[in-house]
Amino acid sequence: MIDLKQLRENPDAFRAAYARRGGVEGLDRVIELAARHRESLAEVERMRAEHNRASKAIGLASADERPAAIEAARGLADQIKGLEPQLDQLADDLEAAAAYLPNLPHESVPEGTSEEENVVEREVGERRDLDFEPLDHVALGERLGLFDGERGAKTSGSRFVYLTGSGVILELALVRFAIDFLSERGFEPVITPVLVRRQAMYGTGFLPTEEHEFYKVERDDLYLAGTSEVALASMRAEEILSKDELPVRVAGFSSCFRREAGSYGKDTRGLVRVHQFDKVEQFSFAHPEDSWDELAAIRANQERILQALEIPYRVLVMCAGDLGGSAAKKVDNEAWLPGAQRYMEVTSATNATDYQARRLRIRFKDGSGTRLVHTLNGTACAAGRMIVALVENHQRADGSVTIPGALTPYTGFAEITPRA
RNA sequence: GGAGAGGUCGCCUAGUCCGGUCUAUGGCGCCGGUUUGCUAAACCGGUUGGGCGCAAGCCCUCGGGGGUUCGAAUCCCCCCCUCUCCGCCA
Numbered sequence: 001m002i003d004l005k006q007l008r009e010n011p012d013a014f015r016a017a018y019a020r021r022g023g024v025e026g027l028d029r030v031i032e033l034a035a036r037h038r039e040s041l042a043e044v045e046r047m048r049a050e051h052n053r054a055s056k057a058i059g060l061a062s063a064d065e066r067p068a069a070i071e072a073a074r075g076l077a078d079q080i081k082g083l084e085p086q087l088d089q090l091a092d093d094l095e096a097a098a099a100y101l102p103n104l105p106h107e108s109v110p111e112g113t114s115e116e117e118n119v120v121e122r123e124v125g126e127r128r129d130l131d132f133e134p135l136d137h138v139a140l141g142e143r144l145g146l147f148d149g150e151r152g153a154k155t156s157g158s159r160f161v162y163l164t165g166s167g168v169i170l171e172l173a174l175v176r177f178a179i180d181f182l183s184e185r186g187f188e189p190v191i192t193p194v195l196v197r198r199q200a201m202y203g204t205g206f207l208p209t210e211e212h213e214f215y216k217v218e219r220d221d222l223y224l225a226g227t228s229e230v231a232l233a234s235m236r237a238e239e240i241l242s243k244d245e246l247p248v249r250v251a252g253f254s255s256c257f258r259r260e261a262g263s264y265g266k267d268t269r270g271l272v273r274v275h276q277f278d279k280v281e282q283f284s285f286a287h288p289e290d291s292w293d294e295l296a297a298i299r300a301n302q303e304r305i306l307q308a309l310e311i312p313y314r315v316l317v318m319c320a321g322d323l324g325g326s327a328a329k330k331v332d333n334e335a336w337l338p339g340a341q342r343y344m345e346v347t348s349a350t351n352a353t354d355y356q357a358r359r360l361r362i363r364f365k366d367g368s369g370t371r372l373v374h375t376l377n378g379t380a381c382a383a384g385r386m387i388v389a390l391v392e393n394h395q396r397a398d399g400s401v402t403i404p405g406a407l408t409p410y411t412g413f414a415e416i417t418p419r420a
Numbered sequence: 421g422g423a424g425a426g427g428u429c430g431c432c433u434a435g436u437c438c439g440g441u442c443u444a445u446g447g448c449g450c451c452g453g454u455u456u457g458c459u460a461a462a463c464c465g466g467u468u469g470g471g472c473g474c475a476a477g478c479c480c481u482c483g484g485g486g487g488u489u490c491g492a493a494u495c496c497c498c499c500c501c502u503c504u505c506c507g508c509c510a
Contacts, residue, residue: 058440077490
């Protein structure tokens with residue numbers, strides 16, 4: 001949620017910021033509703049004050065004065081009851097309309113209205129010189145027995161896979177590696193609930209705009225979270241943190257569920273685009289003045305993990321038009337896939353500034369008052385896609401795959417060889 | 421799933437039966453001050469959160485939402501959550 005007070009004071013700043021996103025519908029309606037709501041609120045509050053005075057006087061009045069005093073107060077109460085429905089309606093309409101307004105892009109976000117205009121900031125790591133025709137992860141996975149998509153489809157439908165054999169060990173190793181890596185950097189490990197209330201989805205900005213992306217359990221009115229970010233942010237909802245404990249850093253682990261609506265035909269095989277995957281996520285509640293440093297810290301962790309796993313990648317800064325609703329800035333890392341001969345998003349880091357904190361009411365106290373924290377999130381290890389990047393980059397001519405040194409303490413083996 | 425007990429401004433707690441100076445009590449914690457070699461103790465003051473307003477001030481807030489009433493922490497209804505016991509279950 002944006003700051004409606006700021007919007008009122010400086011609507012042109014919002015117009016300009018949303019123009020950078022390629023235009024946002026409904027801004028003028030929000031401005032108008034906010035003004036009408038404010039007017040109505042002032043009127044109702046004025047009458048409530050009058051009524052409160054009248055009502056209090058009754059308690060002090062003598063028996064003779066009472067009937068007349070009650071009659072007067074009743075008249076005021078009736079008037080207020082006549083106005084309140086209109087005020088409530090305005091408040092509801094305002095909130096509903098404002099819920100669709102996205103965060104303001106940070107000044108450092110590149111111009112652009114579509115994903116073609118995202119900016120490659122850097123390329124890092126060397127692509128290995130392969131003197132053979134590399135396989136993509138689907139072929140490798142089949143030879144090495146890492147996963148089984150056909151049987152996944154039989155059981156649950158397309159885009160569901162069984163991880164099998166060494167694939168399981170690889171995933172568990174990656175997860176533990178990422179958790180240990182983050183623990184050493186002040187992130188407390190947390191395994192989150194995956195079924196979450198509407199309020200948590202709304203608070204993190206996935207609703208109302210992205211409803212179609214998520215599974216919902218109607219019977220219990222719960223959503224399957226698309227990322228542990230939802231439960232991690234919501235973990236501190238309504239809380240007031242102390243200034244001294246910021247940044248609060250947590251490393252979440254959970255399965256993630258995405259409907260992938262509208263992606264028919266893309267990445268239909270393998271682990272790249274599936275309805276369910278496991279992910280270790282970084283999440284920070286930061287002081288507003290430190291949140292851009294915190295984003296840098298989260299990004300540095302992502303890059304160190306990729307470097308430790310010896311995966312070449314490029315850094316892609318999302319342009320204004322390609323930001324999610326809650327993001328003020330978003331930076332992805334894309335791993336190079338020698339088999340598929342393309343880049344694939346493996347991590348994403350976002351500073352949501354106070355957008356989520358306002359909806360979730362997550363604040364901190366400093367001497368002068370209570371302020372909203374900034375929230376940030378960033379992938380540490382999306383297990384499925386990391387396996388894809390790992391096997392494609394560390395494959396050998398004979399179809400086997402080597403395990404980078406950083407990971408072997410967790411796998412217990414240094415290579416995976418094709419099944420007989 | 422069944423039965424019961426609860427939810428009060430950081431934490432604990434009084435108030436709810438019997439509606440009105442509740443403008444929510446007290447303790448702990450925290451912040452500031454006095455005293456003081458330093459610290460502690462003691463003492464004094466402050467300390468829910470949000471909204472409107474230049475300000476004075478006003479409005480809302482006792483789990484959430486409705487209702488009764490001139491007036492609700494207090495009475496009524498619905499919902500959420502926590503705890504205990506039973507059942508079921510990994």
